[in-house]
Amino acid sequence: MSDPRGWTPRANPWLVAVVVTLGAFMEVLDTTIVNVALPHIAGSLSVSNDDATWSLTTYLVANGIVLTISGALSRRFGRKRYFLISIGGFTAMSLACGLSTNFGELLLFRAAQGFFGGGLQPTQQALLLDYFPPAKRQQAFSIAAVAIIVAPAVGPVLGGYLTDTYSWHWIFLINVPLGVITLFAVVALVEDSPMAKKDKATAPAIDYVGIGFIVIALGCLEIAFDRAENFDWLNSTFIRVMMALSSVAFAFGIPYLLYRRHPIVNLRAFKDRNFAIAWFQIALMGFVLYASAVLVPQYAQQQAGYNATLAGLLLAPGAVLLIILIPIVSKVMNFVPVKYVIAFGGVALSSALFFSMNLVPGLDFFHLCLYRAGQSGGLAFLFVPISTIAYATLPRELNNDAAALFSMARNVVGGFGISISTSWVTDHQQTRQAHLIDHLSPGNQPYDVLLQQVQQGLINLGDSTQQAMQAAPGQIYQMLQTQSAVLAYTDVFLLTGCAALLFIPTALMLSSAKPKASGGGH
The missing domain is CATH 4.10.860 (DNA Excision Repair, Uvrb; Chain A)
Known part of the structure; x- marks a missing residue:
């Protein structure tokens, strides 16, 4: 694939895209793979569950900071060298995390892992912009999308399996062989484009x-x-x-x-209308992606009694659907304006989240998978179109900073999505319970009828009348808690569905301009 100004990469650009995307996949995976293992980490290292969450916080903090400044670091060291530093450091710190013997060591190595990992996603995007002309970028971003969107879904599945089957140490150690393979592949295949070399030669002081x-x-x-x-x-x-x-x-x-x-990061990229809107959309997608990805497995574990592995598997069909749909979306973009594809994705995603409000106590595995698969299907129509339009009209010299800002928005706001959605569930469960408990008082006819039904059910199971009368209120209270939790989750699906509706008006604000032939990172 030749550059318009005469540069022809030595290696096949598609092979390079797969290699650098593997590095980004590992990094995104580590933002969710730890979640299901936190109770095991707490028990193993003799800390509270609350303290254990600092292993996630330290990673996210270091990661979010480096994501933002990675454009400047990439210019300073050169894209290939910085990617090698990032993947090498990330792999080494993954090994150190897996071998940690106390909580202090784990926090230190997790922060360092986030620091090195923060350079992987933006540099991956910058390399894709280097290797692919504007006309080919939507296919290149399709490869990236599999990593960026599928990894958060795979994380809980893999994390749950490794933790249940082996130990929490393996959620970090599994990165080591993949990291080593990626490191050698990057050394063999990736090279800096002439313009990337020029950026390095003219890079200003930090x-x-x-x-x-x-x-x-x-x-x-x-x-x-x-x-x-x-x-x-x-x-x-x-x-x-x-x-x-x-x-x-x-x-x-x-x-x-x-x-x-x-x-250190050039905010003038926001002067480009398409990039500014796409930046907001990718932040919104990160919020909805991570918020919705945590809701279904959290419900399954806390309300349905699933173990970590089974709860993670609820996300697997959605990940498969994504892999199928993303290449199709890339083809659709050849004849449907990007703005309308994004608007359709907003409609599909919000509809799926609203449909998930049909959650009821005791819902079976199939329907939980169906709800998540519908949400994943909507996401498939967002990442590639948003990534493509973000750089379509942006001056080439801003690509490094734009890639850093773009990746930062998705990851940092995605982290907020996890925190906020979890908090919403807790708050709404308390609110719903307070509302429902007003109806559970003697003299309230529906309550009296339910109480009699529960007592009779306990008698039919062999309890004496006295035992049934004593146990029935407790049974009803458990039903109340379950119903309050279900209603809380439906409330949060409603809120995230409303947030997803914002894709529609913002998509229609995008320019219909075609990508510049001279744009991008060539």
Whole structure:
């Protein structure tokens, strides 16, 4: 595949796309693979469940910061070298995490793993922009989409299986052989394009002040959202301080980055209308993707009594559907304007989330799989079109920074999606229970009828009348808790479905301009 200005890569671009996407897949996988193993980590390392979640928080904080500045680091070191540093460091830290013998070691290595992993996704996208001309990018992003969208679904499945079958250590150790293979493949196949070499030769000095603003703004914000539920949100002084520090850093950091001549990340990419809208859409997709991905397995484990492996398997059919649909979506984009494909994806995703509100107590495995598969089907119509339009009219020199901002939006807001959706479930369950319990009082006819039915059922099972009368209120209270939980999940599906509707108006705001022949990273 030749560059318009004469560059022909030595290796097949499609093979390069698979190799660099494998690295990104590993990194995205690690944002969700740990979730199901947290109770096992807590027990093994003698810490509380609350403390164990810091192993996820430290990763997300370091990852979100590096995602944002990865464009500058990629320019400074060269794309290939920076990708090699990232995949090598990520693999080494995965090994260190798997061999950790105490919680302090695990936190340190998880932070380092997030630091190195943060460079993989943006550099992968920048390399795809280098290797593929605008006309071929939608197919290239189809390969990337399999990793970015499927990995969050595969994470709980794989994490649950490894934890249940072996131990939590293997959720990290499994990265090692894949990382080594990817490392050698990148050495053999990937090369910097002439323009990437020019970027490296002309890269300005590192903007340490800008890095400081980003560390405080994103780090404090990530900690606040990830820990908010445990600390009771804004009722906690700690959360208020984190939010205040983040707000101040954003307030001063954004003007600084906009007016500095060579900032650590160039926010002028947002001047491009298509990129600005696509950035919002990929952030929204990250929120809905991660929020919805956690809801079904969480419901299955907490309400249906599934183990980690079975709960993770609920996501598998949706992942298969994604793999089938993404190439089809890429073909559809050849004759349907991207804006309409995204709008259709918004309709499909919101409809699937609204359909998931049919959740009832005791729902079987098939229907839970069906709900998640419908949600995954909607997501298939979003990632490739959004990724394609984001860079369609963007000046080539902004691709590095744009790829960093784009990946940051998806991952950081996706992390918020996990925290917020979990918090919504807890809050709505309490609200629903408070509302329902008003109807459970003697003298309320439906309650009296239900009480008699439960008592009779217990008598039919062999209890005495006295035993049945004593046990029946407890049975009803358990039914109340189950019903409150189900209603809470339906509420959250409603809220995420409403959020998904935002894809429709924002898609219609996109320009219909075709990608520039001279654009991109060539």
